[in-house]
Amino acid sequence: MFSQPGDAVQCSKLVVSGNPEYPPLLWVPRDTPKVLVGAVPQFLKEVVKPLGLEVEVRNIGSWARVQRLAELGELDLVAGAFITSERITYMDYVLPPMVQLPTNVWVRRDKVFQYRHWPDLVGKRGSTLINNSFGQNFDSFAEENLDILGVRSIEQSYLMAEIGRVDFVLYELLQGKVKLERLGLEADFVALAPPVSKEGLFFAFPKKSRCNNEPLREAFMDELLALKRAGRFEQLIDEYAEKYVREVR
Known part of the structure; x- marks a missing residue:
């Protein structure tokens, strides 16, 4: 139990959640759908073990719902978030970031288009997770200039791109690679360079x-x-990337 003299409240357990569409960092295992597993939950357990805290990493639904419950104070910790001006109004970030994550434009290999910077996406239709952030600057540009459909699962985004309903998918490079490998679509998609952003992922x-x-x-x-x-x-990233791809569906 973590406490100090004079603390009004003692904290013995952290109720935690995060983005369930984020392998190998976080994902919902088939056999235990009420929890999240991955590199981040395991890393978190190792961080707090010396502090004597228990950790319960729950699957509470979409990333949008996780953010809403964090704002309401119904979670004790968010396991993995980029910094945005909105989120800092209701969360205290812990330095340093766990990792720096590049986000890329993913396209079908046979539908590659010229991409050098954000304006090259104007006039095209994209897809990503609802309420996903890719850094304050890109988020602002996208809101004003881009057509990006938010969906509940990134598999849906890739499948829409596969059949031509959208031109590109916005998703992190690491997570995109393992998602596509698990879907059996790794040969069909390519990540365009340069990344649209590279952001620190924080507790x-x-x-x-x-x-x-x-x-x-x-x-x-x-x-x-x-x-x-x-x-x-x-x-842990290497270990859990292998576990995710091999997990039986």
Whole structure:
């Protein structure tokens, strides 16, 4: 149990969730659909073990729902979020980021178009997850200039691109590779360069969480930094990418 003298509330367990469409970092296993597994949940457990905290990483639905419940204070920690101006109003981010993630424009290999920068996407139709963010600058540009359909699962985005309903899919490079391999579509799609953005992925404590206090955040940060310096997160990414692709559907 994490506490300090004078604390009004003691925190013994973190109720956690994150983006369920984010393998190998987070995903919903077939045999236990009420939880999330992946590199991030395992990394989180190793971060908080020295603090004596239990962790419950729940599958509570879509990424949009996760963000809404974080805003309401019904979660103690969000396991993996980019920084946006909206999210910092209701979450306290823990430094450093777990990893820097590039997001790319994915297209069918036989439908490649010239892409150099964001304006090359104007006039085309894309798809990605509902309420997904790819950095404040790109998000602002996309809202004003691009036609991007938000859907509940990234598989839906890729399948729409496969049949020509959209021209491109916006998704992280790492996650896109393992998703396509699992779908058996890795030979059909290519990620265009350069990335549309490269953003840090952070743990974040909702401001209304009863577990959110400065001593806990500082202790959490110290353990996170030590594991990052040891290269632990990169090891877990490799391990869980293999597990995700091999998981029986």
